[in-house]
Amino acid sequence: MYNEKVNSENSVEEKERYLETLLELLKENPDTLREIGWDLPKGLIEFLSGKHTNFKNNLTSNRMITGVMDCFNELALNGNPKECILSACELVSTLTIDLTGSDSSDEENEDLLDPNGDEVTTDNEKVSPNKLEIEECMSRNMVESIIDLKAYVLFEFMISVLNYVDTLYPSKFLAMAISAIVLYVRSNVEIVDDVYSILFRVYNFCVSCIASPPSDNLTNANDGSDIEKILEDESILQKKLLSSLSVLTVGSCLKNKSGDLDKIYFNTVMHKKMDESDKDTSILDICYHYYAHLTSLDVDIKGLFEECLEESKNIYDNIPLDSKVSTTEVQEEMNQLVYEVSYAYEIKKLANEKNLDLDQYGVIILSAIYYFSNGTHLLSQLDIQSAVYLYLRCTTASLFSEIYDNKYLESAVRYWLWVSITETSLKDIKIGLQKLPGHIATAFLQMLLMKTCNESNDDLKSIEFELLKRILCFMSESTSYTFLFETLLHCPYITVKIAVLDILRDMMIKFPKVPNDSESNSLCEQYESINTTNSTRMPPKLPPRPYIAINEDRMASIHSVAEISFSAGKKKKRTQGDLLLVLTYMKFFVSLRNKWDLGLLTLINKEISEAFQGEGEPELAFINIANDTLGAYIEETSIHS
Template structure:
C-alpha cells in the first residue's frame, strides 16, 4: 500500500481536479478505500475516513453527484477487524467517521439515489448476514450496555438513546454488525426521504416500508434482542415527515388547482395508510417470541394477586405503549379495526357443521382436520388476493391487549365466548402449518380475550353458546390450547393456561369434555398432554356441583369461576349433587384400556421415561379414585403391573420403587375391604 500521506493527497487532489470525471473520482475512492481497509492500520483507516468526511462536507456539489455511490464501500469498514464488539462505540473513530460520512451524504447527496442505495443495502443485509449468523457460534461478551452516543447529527430526533448502545447487547458478532449497519441505514433512509421533492411521496415511502418489512421479517427470529427492531420501526414511523409538494408545479388547463389539491389529499391519505400498516406490522412481527402478559395481568386481577413485571418485560411494555400512542396519532380506529377482525373470524368459522352432520367416524375426522386448517387456508388466500395497503391484523390484536395493559380498561365491553374462541383459533392454528404465522404475543392476547369472555358474560349464556357451538370447533380449541401449553416454558403461563383449559372443560357439555380427554389419552404424542388431562380428569371426577333441575349451571360454578379455584376443597351441597364428569362403567373402561396400553409401553426394552411417569400418574389417580372406581378393573391393573415387575430387574426400570409402592398401596386397599 502507498504511504497514507501520499494516498490521502491523491484523494484530496482528485476532489479538486476530477470534478468533470466523477466516475473516475468514485473509482479512485473505492480502490483506495478497499486498499486501506485491507492493508492499513487502525490509525491509517481512521485518517482515511476522516479525510473523506471532510472532503464530502467541503464539496457539497460533488457530494451531491457521487454521494449515493459511496455507502457500500463505507459499510465495509464496519467489521470485526476495525471494531471491538466489547468496546465502547463512542471511542471508535472508524465507527464515528463512517456515521459522519453517511450524515454528510444524507444531507448533500441526491436524495432519490441515496434512498435507492439505502434500500438496496438494507435488502442485501437481509440475505447475506442472515445466512452467516446461522453458521457462526455466538460469542459471549461483557459490555451489555455500551454507554456511548453517536454523532449528534446522525441520530437527530432519535426518540430513544438506547437504540445505539443496544448494539452492545448482542451475543453474536454477526448480530452486532448487522444491527450497527442496519441502524445507520435506517437513519440514512429516513433522512433521504425527508429531502425528496415530489408530488407523489407515497411512491418512495411505499418502497421504504416494503423494504423495512422484509428486513424485519427476515430477522425477527434471529435477533436475540427484539427491542432493537421495535425501536427502529417506531423511530422511522415517528420521525417521518410528509414532504411539501414541489413549488415549481405548473398549473394549467391539463393540471388545474383542483386536480393538484386532489393529488395532494390522496397522497397524504396514502402516506398515512402506509405508516399505519408499518406501525401494526412493526409492533407484531419483532416480538413473535415475546408474550405481552395481557392474560397474566387479567388472571392476577381476577385472583386479586399483585401483577408485577420483570425489568425485561417492563422495557417491552414501555415500547408497546409508545406504539399504542403512535397508532392513535395516526388515527387508527383500534376498536373499529378490532371489530373488523372479529367479523372476519366469524366468516371463517360460522359455517362449521354440527357433529350430527357427520355420517361416520371418518367424516368426523375430516371435519376435525378441516377446522384446524380453516384459518391457515383463509390467510393464504387473503394474502394472495390483497391489493390494498391494509393494517396487519396481528398488530390490531396486540393493540387490543396493549389497551388493557396501558389503561386497565378493556377495548370492548362485551365479548361473547363464541367470538373469543373464533379469535383464538384464527390467530393460533395457522402456526401449526407454517412458522410464518407463529406469534406468541398475539396468542397471549387471544387467551386474554378467552378469559374475559368466560368471566364477564353470564354463565348461562356461556354454557348455552358452548352447547350450540360446533363440537369440532370446541375440540379444536381444547386441543390447540393443550398442545401450545405443553411446549410453554414459562411456569406461570403454563399454570394459568391449564387453569383456563380446566375452566372451559367445566363449561362445555360433559360428553364433549370426556371425549376430548379420552382422545388425548389415545392419540396425543405429547406425554405432558396425557399427564395433564389425567389430572384434570381426576379433578372433574371429584368436583361436585349442585344440580338444580338437573342443570349444572349453579351459583357454585359462578363462585368457583370468579375465584378461579378449580381444586377448592369446599363441600358441595349434600342433596342432588353431581360431578363435572360422572364416572360410569363405560368411562372407567375407556380410561382403563388407555392405562393398560401405558403399562405395556412402560415395560418394553425401549421404554421412555415419559411412559414411566405417565404410568405413575395413572396409579396416583386410581389411588385417589379407588373408592369410586370399578374394583375389578383396578385388580386387573395391579395384576398386570405385578406380573411385569417380576420380569424386569429393579435397576433397569426407572422409578421402580415408586411403581412398586403405589401398586402395593392399591393391593393393600383390596386387602382392607375384604
C-alpha cells in the first residue's frame, strides 16, 4: 500500500531516495523480509514506468531502475523462495501491453513525447497525420519497452528464486513458472511489434534456469537409492519442461511474422542476390540458439520432424481413396473433409493429450531454421508426397480457427516444398505426384493458390506463384488442366481467376526443356555405335509438346468460360475486377492466337468490338488495344488463306 502511495504522489527524486532507504531496511531485517517478501514484488514493479525511463540513455545509470533491481535481488536472497515464486508467477502471467488508452498510460506517454514540456498543442492547432503517426509509434514503442523491462526484471527474479528453492521436486516450481511464462507469451505475441524481445527473454530463462541440488537436510531424510531415482526423474522432467517451453515459444512468437524462409531459399537456388535488410537475421539467429539449446537438452529435432511427417500423412489416410468414391456429391464431401481433418485432428489431440509433447508448429519451424544456420537441409531429401501432406496439415486448420494461423510456419512448409522439388529427381517427383489421391491433390492446389493470391508482399507472391506453376508442370497434363479450368469455371474470386489464367497461358506456351544439341548428338552417336548392323535411319525428333496441349475440346471449353466473363463485363454494374478479367482473357487469346481456332477468335474480336467501346475506364483502352492486335492477326491470316 505504501509503495503505491509513494509511486503515485512523490517526485522522481523522492522515489529514488525511497527505494534506496527500502533497500537498506531489507538488508538490515532479513527475518522480516522473509515474512513480508511475498507482498513486495507487485509494488516494486510499478516503479518501472515511462515517467521514469528514457531508453535513449544508459539504463544502468537510472537510479530508479537500479533501485528496483537491487530490491528484487535482496528479495531473492532473503525472501521466502516458495512464496516469492508464487508472487512472480502471478505478475508475469498478467504482464501485457495495455492499448486501451487509460489515463495513466496517456499521462506517461505525454511525459515521454514531450519531456521538457516546451511544446504545447492547442485544440485549434492542426496536427499533421505524419506527426500523429510518429507519436503513436513512439508511444507504442515505449509501452513495449516498459513491458520488456518489467519482463526482464521479473524473469531474472524468477531464475534467482528457482535456484534458491530447497526441494526434492524443483520441477513443481519450474512448471508454475513456465505456466506463467506461457500466459505471458500468448497474451503479448498478437499485439507487440517486436517479438524478438519475448524470444530473447524466454531463451535466457531456459538456459539460465538450473535448479540447485537439495540440501543435506532433505537428502539425509531419505534412502540413498530413492534420492538418486528422484533426482534422475527430476532432471528428465525439467528438461522436458524447458524443451516444451522453448519449442512452444518459437511456434507462438513467430505466428504473425512472414518469415521469408522460402524466399531466401529460392533466391539461393536461383543464385539471386538478396538485400541483407530483407533478412530478419536477429530472428534467425535467436531461433538457431533455441535449436542449439534444445540439442543440449537431448531433443532430436530431426527425429521429431520425421515423426511429424509420418503423422501428417496418417491424418489423411482415413479419407477414402478415389476408387471408393462413387458420385459427384460424395466426391465433394471428401474434398471438404480434406480441409476439415487437420483441424479436427488437432482438437482431438489437444483434448486427449496426456504426455508433455512438443509443439508441432515449433518443431517444423526449427526444422527449416536448421538450413539457414548450417547451409544444409535437416533432411537431405524429402519426397513430394510428404511435403504436400505437411503443407495441407499446416495450412487448412487455420480456415477454422485463428489459433492455427501461423505465417512463419507457412513459410517453413513452403521451404520444404521447394526442397522436395529441387533435391529430388524429376522422375521421382512425377511418380510421387501421380500417387497422390485426387482429392488430396485438388485440395493442396486450391490451398496453395488461395494462400498465394492472399499474399500481400509482391516478392513473396511471385515466388509462391512460381512454386505453384512448377508443381503444376510436374503433375500430369490432365490433372493440371482440370484444376485450372475448374477454377476458372467455379471460383468466385476474380483475382484468383486472373492468376489462374496467366498460369494456364504459360503452360500452353512453354514446354519442358530437352537436352541440348551436343547432348542429343552424343546420345545418337552412342545409339548408332551400339546398333552398327542396323542401317535404318533415326526418325526425326518430334516437335516439343507444351505442358498443356491445345485441342478443340479445350479451346471450346475455355471459349465458353471466357464468354461468361465477357457477359459480366458488359453489365452496367460491372466492377474494375470484371474488366481486368476481360483484359486478362484478351491477353490470353492474343498470346495464343497462332495456336487458336480462327473462327473462335473472330467471334471474340467481334464481341469485344461491339460491347467494350467508350471512355472513362482505363481498362477499356487496354482491352481495345489487345482486340486491335487480335483483329490485325485475323485479317492477315484471312488474306494468306
